[in-house]
Amino acid sequence: MPHGQDVEGDTSDISSKYECLQCGKIVEAETHPGECEECGGDFQNRAKSVE
Numbered sequence: 202m203p204h205g206q207d208v209e210g211d212t213s214d215i216s217s218k219y220e221c222l223q224c225g226k227i228v229e230a231e232t233h234p235g236e237c238e239e240c241g242g243d244f245q246n247r248a249k250s251v252e
């Protein structure tokens with residue numbers, strides 16, 4: 202293992218995308234971001250397929 206920094210950016214396994222239900226802001230986080238920093242709205246996890 203010469204280098205371990207080559208794959209930085211491929212963190213889809215631990216990060217999920219969350220979309221603000223009010224303003225549509227997208228954030229990527231490992232855990233639920235809580236409330237939107239823009240409008241204080243709730244985030245919805247959009248990592249899993251939307252039915």
Ligand SMILES: [Zn+2]
Nearest residue numbers: 221224237240
């Ligand atoms: Zn928002």
